[in-house]
Each structure stands twice: as C-alpha cells, then as structure tokens.
C-alpha cells in the first residue's frame with residue numbers, strides 16, 4: 435500500500451509559483467530522495483506534506499487518508515514526522531525531554547487525565563519515558579540525556595532531531611537536508627544511521643539533500659525539481675546522467 439500519494443500538488447505564494455503539478459507515490463518501506471537547485475520548491479513540498487502549508491491545489495494522501503485542512507499535529511497523528519533544514523530543537527529542555535515532549539502529541543491524553551493523574555496518564559507517562567530512553571540508547575545519545583541540546587556538537591544535534599522525529603513512531607519520515615553543516619566524518623555516520631533507521635524502524639523515508647554522495651548511496655529513487663517543475667525521476671544512476679539535471683545544476687558545485 436502507498437504510504438504517501440501526492441497528486442497534482444501546487445503551491446503559489448502571491449505571483450510566485452513555488453510548486454507545480456507535483457506527483458509522487460511512495461510505497462511502504464521506500465527510501466527516496468527529492469533534489470533540485472536552491473529555491474526549487476523542495477521544502478515547500480515537505481511543508482505541504484507535513485501540514486505547515488496548505489496546498490493551493492492537489493491532494494496528499496497518507497496511508498490513503500486525505501490530509502486537506504489538517505494542522506501539523508493532525509498530520510503527525512497520521513504517522514508523519516519530519517526534521518528541519520535549520521535544526522529546531524527545544525534548547526531549554528534536556529535531550530531526554532525533547533524526546534518525551536514530542537511523544538505527547540502522538541500518545542495523547544486529555545487535560546482531565548493529566549489533572550487527575552489517572553492510571554491511564556501514569557501508564558502512558560511510563561511508556562513515554564521508557565521509549566525515550568530506548569531511542570536515546572539506540573541512537574547512541576544515552577550519555578547526553580540530561581544535557582541541553584545547544585551544548586551538543588552540531589552532528590549530535592542533527593542526530594537528536596532525527597531521534598525526536600522517530601519518537602512519534604512515524605510511518606513516513608521526512609528528512610530535510612540532514613547532512614547540512616556536517617563534517618565529512620559526520621556525513622559518513624549519517625549515511626550509516628539513516629540506513630540503519632530505515633531497516634530497524636521499517637519506516638518509509640523521503641529525504642531532501644544537496645549532498646549528492648548521501649543521496650546516491652541511500653536512495654533507491656530520486657525525483658528532481660527545478661523552479662517548482664519536475665524535470666527528472668529515476669534511479670541515482672539515471673539521475674546522475676540525466677541531461678536536464680546536469681543542465682539545472684550547471685555551475686553548481688554540489689553535483
């Protein structure tokens with residue numbers, strides 16, 4: 435079954451056509467990429483999938499459910515989690531709390547529950563705490579549980595953002611430039627981490643990345659957009675040699 439189905443998606447900002455007639459289907463378990471030069475419309479696509487922007491036209495289905503009109507937390511509830519191009523962590527909370535708090539959206543309990551500290555509330559709090567520790571352990575972040583994110587090395591912050599996204603047990607994980615700002619050693623570690631997460635969590639992944647090595651090594655399929663239009667789609671090898679892609683990137687050092 436398709437985890438993500440996007441049909442004829444479009445987005446305009448005033449007179450600017452940021453995304454036009456964008457179509458994409460991801461079957462469960464795929465690891466696919468979305469690339470394109472700066473300003474091509476990649477993050478706008480992510481913002482529409484995750485409910486941050488409403489599309490100007492078109493349709494997005496998550497596990498066959500139409501996301502139209504849903505706010506980001508309602509899209510999360512359908513099984514979608516994301517990371518951001520510019521890391522967005524809660525810097526005044528510990529690493530552990532960053533993971534715990536994001537799960538509240540997913541496990542959800544009413545105000546009455548929390549006020550009365552019901553059995554259900556206590557049970558869920560325990561589950562949240564245990565899963566947060568499990569995730570930190572699995573991603574090699576356990577030693578940082580009590581640290582504030584801003585005190586961590588940049589590469590570790592990126593990892594934490596991915597751990598936080600995983601905490602909601604997503605079916606679809608959107609990674610927006612996870613290698614941005616990483617040194618070459620961290621990039622290698624990221625490639626290993628994403629591959630491992632993909633297998634261990636059986637999650638479908640769609641990823642934006644300018645780092646072509648990362649995309650070529652990880653993705654089974656890549657879609658290329660430029661000025662909001664799809665210009666190519668295929669395996670990494672097909673994309674690498676595609677004339678329209680080479681032309682779109684001409685003069686760009688990233689490819």
Ligand SMILES: Nc1ncnc2c1ncn2[C@@H]1O[C@H](COP(=O)(O)OP(=O)(O)OP(=O)(O)O)[C@@H](O)[C@H]1O
Nearest residue numbers: 447450452470471472473474475476477478479519
């Ligand atoms: N909220 C907004 N309001 C107005 N214009 C926007 C908005 N968000 C994005 N845009 C514009 O839409 C176009 C696509 O932007 P987007 O951020 O999706 O590109 P991108 O492919 O992710 O670029 P980059 O690789 O540089 O991150 C750009 O021209 C951008 O300026």
